Amino acid sequence: MRILLSTVSSDSHTWNLVFLQLLLEESGHEVVNLGPCVPDQLLVETARQECPDAIVISSVNGHGHLDGARLIRAVRADRDVRHIPALIGGKLGIRGNDNIEYARGLKDAGFDEVFTEGSDPERLGDWLAALPVGAAPQLLGAEVGQ
Numbered sequence: 001m002r003i004l005l006s007t008v009s010s011d012s013h014t015w016n017l018v019f020l021q022l023l024l025e026e027s028g029h030e031v032v033n034l035g036p037c038v039p040d041q042l043l044v045e046t047a048r049q050e051c052p053d054a055i056v057i058s059s060v061n062g063h064g065h066l067d068g069a070r071l072i073r074a075v076r077a078d079r080d081v082r083h084i085p086a087l088i089g090g091k092l093g094i095r096g097n098d099n100i101e102y103a104r105g106l107k108d109a110g111f112d113e114v115f116t117e118g119s120d121p122e123r124l125g126d127w128l129a130a131l132p133v134g135a136a137p138q139l140l141g142a143e144v145g146q
């Protein structure tokens with residue numbers, strides 16, 4: 001699969017992205033890694049150009065629950081990319097294991113899946129494997145963010 005990998009606009013951490021890129025590539029996926037501090041609109045525009053099968057967001061600086069929600073609303077508001085399956089993971093707040101409480105809000109904002117700190121990164125592969133590759137927009141998440 002073709003994966004668009006990114007973090008949120010405030011987040012300058014990089015090794016989480018390097019780790020995920022290697023994990024995904026070793027599993028046979030093609031990865032476009034946008035690197036740190038990605039403005040929402042850059043992610044939306046890159047998604048339009050690259051037509052990825054999935055968007056994977058990682059954030060560890062503690063702002064992920066806020067910036068991530070804003071980012072996915074921008075994705076779901078764009079008619080060209082709103083159908084793309086998207087997940088977010090990492091340290092999404094500054095509350096350790098209690099960050100799991102942000103999962104509901106991030107899903108309500110438009111993410112299909114949320115991985116919190118305790119999640120096994122290997123589950124990412126399972127999530128991707130369950131996605132229909134190249135599914136038509138009307139078959140995937142088209143109802144999200146109306």
Ligand code: B12
Binds near residue numbers: 020063088090
């Ligand atoms: C290096 C580092 C920095 C460097 C980053 C340099 C760079 N270019 O990457 C610098 C100095 C810039 C930095 C800055 C800051 N940092 Co910093 N940083 C770290 C540090 C020490 C290591 C991070 C790292 O590289 N880890 C290695 C990677 C491979 O692991 P990882 O990031 O944890 O990712 C793993 C998992 O989280 C998971 N994962 C992550 N994302 C995803 C996504 C999915 C889908 C999945 C499945 C899994 C997953 O998989 C990865 C591999 O196991 C951590 C502390 C620590 N020991 O973790 C703090 C830490 C992340 N930083 C922190 C903070 C607060 C900051 C600052 C806000 C500090 C400040 N007051 O300025 C700033 C924020 C800057 C910004 N704008 O984002 C906090 C975050 C607190 C929280 N969320 O609870 C941490 C945890 C330190 C702490 N204990 O307080 N930081």
